[in-house]
Amino acid sequence: MSTLLGKKLLNYRIEKLLGQGGMGEVYLGVHTEIGRKVAIKVIAPHLARDPKIQERFKREALILARLNHPNIVQLYDYWARPEEGLYLIMEYVEGISLDRYIHRVLRGPIPPRQAIEIFLQVLDAFQYAHDNGVIHRDIKPSNILLRNDNVVKVLDFGIARIVTPDPTNAEDPALTKTGTTLGTVVYMSPEQLKAKNPADIDHRSDIYSLGVVLFEMLTGKEMYDRNQLSEFDILVKIASEPPPSLRELAPEIGPDFEPILAKALAKKREERYSRCQDFASDLLQILPKYANQEAGALPRNPALTQTQVSPAEPSFLQRTYARLRASLKDTRSSKRWYLYLSGGILGLTLLGMVAFWFMRYQVQKREAIELTEKFSRALHDHDLNSLEGLLAERLSPFFTDQDIDRRPAIEKYYRSFWKTLQKDSVVWQVLSSTREGDTWQIEGLLYQQYVTSPRTVLEPKKIYNRWWGRYDTRYEAKTLPSTTVCKQKRLVFLLREGQIRGIKLLDDKTCP
Structure with a gap:
C-alpha cells in the first residue's frame, strides 16, 4: 500500500507514511484546497474484502462520528471501496503516544503531579464516551496521544462497542465471538478475558484498563512484564492474583495512590469505580499534596466533578480585591486602581462581545452546513x-x-x-x-x-x-x-x- 505515497485520495494528497501494522497503514494527507492536514487510516485491500473486517471498520466510523470531545480524535470522513481499501479520514495529531513518552522520552515514571494532570484529561474523554454509550475495550498507552500543545487525544475505537437498547444497532456477536482475543492482554479486565459475548462487558471494564494505564504512568513499567511472563501467565495473574504493589515498584511515591488503584483494579467490577468521574474526584483530592512538585508540561483539564479542592492560598481575584481595598486608603492609589478597574471592565466587555460574535458566527455556519446535509x-x-x-x-x-x-x-x-x-x-x-x-x-x-x-x-x-x-x-x-x-x-x-x-x-x- 506504500504505492499511495504522492497520490490523491478524494481531495487529499498523500504526503507520508505515519505508521503501519498487520491490518493496514496510516498516512499523513493534506487537503488540496484548504491545506488541512489529516490522518488517513487505510485497511489493506486483501483484508478489506472480508465482510467482518468491513463491518468492524464501519463500526469504528459510526462510533467516532457520534463522539465530539476535545480529548477524542475527530472523524472527518469515511470511504469504503472494498476492491481498493477502506479509509478513515481523521484529525491529524502532532505529538507522541503515551507509551513512547514513558518508555522512550522519560525512560521511567511520570512525576505524580504531571501524571494526574495527563490522566484527568483521559478520564474526561472516557466519561464522555461512556455517557454516550461507547465502551472502548482496547485502552492502552499507545492509544493515548500527547499533542504538542499538551492536549491529550484518545484514538482507535476499532473494537469499541455501542451500548444501545435498539436491537437494530446491536453488535454482531460474530465480530467478537468467543475464542477471539480483542484488545491487548496486559490491559484487559478479568471479565473481558472470561466474556462469552459482548454483553458481558460494560464500562467498568474500561475503568480497570485505565487503572492499569495509571499504574504504568506512575511506575514507568507495565503492570505485567511481557518480556518476563508468557501470555498464559499474564492471563492467570489478571484473573486470580492481586495486582502488583505500587509501593514495591515505586517506593518514592506516597501511599495516596494505593487505595485509588486498588479500587480501580478490583477483580469484581461491582467493587470498582462506577464512573470515571468518581475516579477523577479521588485524584483531585490528592493533587494538592503534590502542588510543590515541579510543574509538569501538561495543563490540567477542567475537573470532571463538582467537588473542588480548596486552594492553599488566596486566589487571584481574592488577592486583587484585598489590594484594591488597601489602596483606597491613599487618594492617588484609589484613582489609579479606579482606572485599572474601569479598563478591566471595558476590556472584559469587549472580549465578551467578540466571544459572542464568534460563537454566533460558528452556530450560523454549522446551521448552514447542516442545511446542505439535510438536502x-x-x-x-x-x-x-x-x-x-x-x-x-x-x-x-x-x-x-x-x-x-x-x-x-x-x-x-x-x-x-x-x-x-x-x-x-x-x-x-x-x-x-x-x-x-x-x-x-x-x-x-x-x-x-x-x-x-x-x-x-x-x-x-x-x-x-x-x-x-x-x-x-x-x-x-x-x-x-x-x-x-x-x-x-x-x-x-x-x-x-x-x-x-x-x-x-x-x-x-x-x-x-
Whole structure:
C-alpha cells in the first residue's frame, strides 16, 4: 500500500507514511484546497474484502462520528471501496503516544503531579464516551496521544462497542465471538478475558484498563512484564492474583495512590469505580499534596466533578480585591486602581462581545452546513416533502436556469431522476464555507452512485430472403442489463434565512 505515497485520495494528497501494522497503514494527507492536514487510516485491500473486517471498520466510523470531545480524535470522513481499501479520514495529531513518552522520552515514571494532570484529561474523554454509550475495550498507552500543545487525544475505537437498547444497532456477536482475543492482554479486565459475548462487558471494564494505564504512568513499567511472563501467565495473574504493589515498584511515591488503584483494579467490577468521574474526584483530592512538585508540561483539564479542592492560598481575584481595598486608603492609589478597574471592565466587555460574535458566527455556519446535509439526505431518501421544505419559493440561479420556481425546479431536476432509478446513494462532502452579508455560500462535492434499470432495445438484424433474392431487415428485442453509475457534482449552495435560495453547478463529471 506504500504505492499511495504522492497520490490523491478524494481531495487529499498523500504526503507520508505515519505508521503501519498487520491490518493496514496510516498516512499523513493534506487537503488540496484548504491545506488541512489529516490522518488517513487505510485497511489493506486483501483484508478489506472480508465482510467482518468491513463491518468492524464501519463500526469504528459510526462510533467516532457520534463522539465530539476535545480529548477524542475527530472523524472527518469515511470511504469504503472494498476492491481498493477502506479509509478513515481523521484529525491529524502532532505529538507522541503515551507509551513512547514513558518508555522512550522519560525512560521511567511520570512525576505524580504531571501524571494526574495527563490522566484527568483521559478520564474526561472516557466519561464522555461512556455517557454516550461507547465502551472502548482496547485502552492502552499507545492509544493515548500527547499533542504538542499538551492536549491529550484518545484514538482507535476499532473494537469499541455501542451500548444501545435498539436491537437494530446491536453488535454482531460474530465480530467478537468467543475464542477471539480483542484488545491487548496486559490491559484487559478479568471479565473481558472470561466474556462469552459482548454483553458481558460494560464500562467498568474500561475503568480497570485505565487503572492499569495509571499504574504504568506512575511506575514507568507495565503492570505485567511481557518480556518476563508468557501470555498464559499474564492471563492467570489478571484473573486470580492481586495486582502488583505500587509501593514495591515505586517506593518514592506516597501511599495516596494505593487505595485509588486498588479500587480501580478490583477483580469484581461491582467493587470498582462506577464512573470515571468518581475516579477523577479521588485524584483531585490528592493533587494538592503534590502542588510543590515541579510543574509538569501538561495543563490540567477542567475537573470532571463538582467537588473542588480548596486552594492553599488566596486566589487571584481574592488577592486583587484585598489590594484594591488597601489602596483606597491613599487618594492617588484609589484613582489609579479606579482606572485599572474601569479598563478591566471595558476590556472584559469587549472580549465578551467578540466571544459572542464568534460563537454566533460558528452556530450560523454549522446551521448552514447542516442545511446542505439535510438536502443530501432528502435526495438519498427520495423525500419530496423535505426537499420542498428546504428550497425557497424562487431560486436564482438554479443550475443552468437564471431564475426558476421551486416546483418547476423539482419537476425538472429531481422528479424524473427518482422515477427512472431503482436505487441510489448520495454522499455530500463540504469543501469550504464563506459568508457575504446575510448569505452563506457552502461549496462541496455531491456524489451520486446509482444503478440503472434494465431496459429493452430493438436491435436491427439483416436476414437473406431467398425467395426475393435480397436482404431484409428484422428487429429483435434485446435486454440491456442494469449498470452502476457514479457522478460527482461540484456545487455551491446559496443559503439565507434557513432556506436554500440557489444552487450553482460548477462541475459535473464521472467519479474519479
